[in-house]
Amino acid sequence: MIFCSLLQEIKALLALSGKPFHPCESFKEKSPFWCLNGLSEEDVRGIMARSVCAKSAFELWGHGQTHTELRTSLLNYPSENMSPFMHKDSTYRINVYTFNKTLAFADRIKRIDAMEYLPFKGTVSLKSPQHIFCLLEDYGTDPNNIPEHPDYIYFGRWIADGQRELIRSHSVKNRHFIGNTSMDAGLSFIMANHAKVKENDLVFDPFVGTGSLLVACSHFGAYVCGTDIDYNTIHGKGRSSRKNQKWRGPDENIRANLRQYGTEKMYVDVMVSDASKSVWKEAALFDAIITDPPYGIRESTRRTGSHKDITKPPDESHVPVSQAYHLSDIFTDLLNFSAHHLVMGGRLVYWLPVYRPEYCEEMVPLNPCLQLISNCEQTLSSHTSRRLITMEKIKEPEELDSLAYLADPRFSPYQGHNAFREKYFSGLNKRENNHTQE
Numbered sequence: 001m002i003f004c005s006l007l008q009e010i011k012a013l014l015a016l017s018g019k020p021f022h023p024c025e026s027f028k029e030k031s032p033f034w035c036l037n038g039l040s041e042e043d044v045r046g047i048m049a050r051s052v053c054a055k056s057a058f059e060l061w062g063h064g065q066t067h068t069e070l071r072t073s074l075l076n077y078p079s080e081n082m083s084p085f086m087h088k089d090s091t092y093r094i095n096v097y098t099f100n101k102t103l104a105f106a107d108r109i110k111r112i113d114a115m116e117y118l119p120f121k122g123t124v125s126l127k128s129p130q131h132i133f134c135l136l137e138d139y140g141t142d143p144n145n146i147p148e149h150p151d152y153i154y155f156g157r158w159i160a161d162g163q164r165e166l167i168r169s170h171s172v173k174n175r176h177f178i179g180n181t182s183m184d185a186g187l188s189f190i191m192a193n194h195a196k197v198k199e200n201d202l203v204f205d206p207f208v209g210t211g212s213l214l215v216a217c218s219h220f221g222a223y224v225c226g227t228d229i230d231y232n233t234i235h236g237k238g239r240s241s242r243k244n245q246k247w248r249g250p251d252e253n254i255r256a257n258l259r260q261y262g263t264e265k266m267y268v269d270v271m272v273s274d275a276s277k278s279v280w281k282e283a284a285l286f287d288a289i290i291t292d293p294p295y296g297i298r299e300s301t302r303r304t305g306s307h308k309d310i311t312k313p314p315d316e317s318h319v320p321v322s323q324a325y326h327l328s329d330i331f332t333d334l335l336n337f338s339a340h341h342l343v344m345g346g347r348l349v350y351w352l353p354v355y356r357p358e359y360c361e362e363m364v365p366l367n368p369c370l371q372l373i374s375n376c377e378q379t380l381s382s383h384t385s386r387r388l389i390t391m392e393k394i395k396e397p398e399e400l401d402s403l404a405y406l407a408d409p410r411f412s413p414y415q416g417h418n419a420f421r422e423k424y425f426s427g428l429n430k431r432e433n434n435h436t437q438e
């Protein structure tokens with residue numbers, strides 16, 4: 001579970017369609033039911049056509065702390081808003097949903113029968129109704145303390161379901177080409193939503209791996225490309241990550257993954273390249289940069305370069321072709337790259353590994369050209385988590401007064417690091433190296 005992801009996903013999708021986020025007065029982020037104001041049915045359908053976090057959306061007709069309050073509220077709902085969905089030629093059904101409690105079938109029927117005060121004139125159709133109405137009962141969020149009566153009750157007309165089905169249909173379990181660190185389908189779609197990816201965007205993943213993030217972005221109509229330092233990953237060669245398969249088969253590559261989901265036409269290309277050494281022309285090229293950088297746990301953090309650069313063994317014939325890529329460098333480079341290569345308003349979405357006991361917000365790398373939009377935690381263990389960071393480009397690097405921002409300790413300067421953050425990442429690097437050796 002990612003904390004705050006639903007809120008950030010909905011805010012991003014609203015921003016994508018130019019709609020404001022207007023929660024009702026009693027809005028609580030942790031509640032399973034949210035009321036949002038100021039949205040048309042079309043707006044809601046648009047958001048639900050993208051959201052993988054939201055389950056269903058309804059037009060709210062009435063609500064209250066008790067069934068009596070609900071009844072009063074419903075009887076006050078304007079009849080002209082109800083009647084188009086209740087006329088005698090229509091068909092309908094009523095569903096009962098409960099949160100944190102399971103109701104027996106007989107109790108559900110009782111709840112439905114009790115709604116007889118509503119002026120339904122149509123015919124009930126359980127199989128294919130034109131309109132679906134829902135009674136939603138909220139029994140709180142504590143499974144060890146379930147109240148007898150609901151804390152709150154809502155009644156409304158169902159409008160649309162979210163896209164949770166994508167998590168199953170795009171599961172990496174059934175994906176053509178996978179690796180040890182292939183990103184989970186649900187998280188990939190959430191990242192694409194946080195990045196406000198839309199049709200005809202150009203999206204880039206500098207640590208592309210098996211292209212899971214490209215799969216999600218192409219599903220939303222974006223053209224996609226990526227780079228990875230690993231030749232075998234880019235060319236779909238080498239050892240397979242599947243249990244019963246030693247070597248990768250022919251056509252196990254990112255293009256084939258997109259083909260599997262019918263989005264091959266959105267594939268631009270991928271290439272072998274080191275993210276620490278940009279090969280791109282100096283221009284704002286990408287509408288979004290979405291990535292899961294290496295943490296050094298399941299794959300090494302490497303960059304190209306001779307070992308000589310650091311240890312200078314002049315007489316040795318064996319020269320390693322790569323050297324360690326320090327975690328803090330990875331993130332400084334990524335932000336710097338994004339500042340240069342995102343279009344204005346374009347978003348960078350990436351995962352930041354965190355050692356929980358030492359984490360504080362100041363550790364999140366900043367860049368004066370990028371505004372931090374959101375920072376959501378996904379807990380991995382009692383001591384580790386990763387944070388889904390979303391940033392938006394607000395300034396061109398040329399617009400910066402370099403001296404002014406270099407003096408500001410909150411920003412990752414283009415060269416060197418904030419000393420505090422540097423220390424933190426060194427600690428994390430050491431811990432991960434120990435962890436890998438265990």
Ligand SMILES: C[S@@+](CC[C@H](N)C(=O)[O-])C[C@H]1O[C@@H](n2cnc3c(N)ncnc32)[C@H](O)[C@@H]1O
Nearest residue numbers: 182183207209210212228229230274275302303
């Ligand atoms: C966490 S994995 C990305 C997984 C990917 N999201 C997927 O779904 O398969 C990080 C990737 O970064 C690559 N990598 C490591 N160092 C790199 C570098 N310096 N430049 C580019 N890619 C690098 C690794 O080869 C690995 O494929």
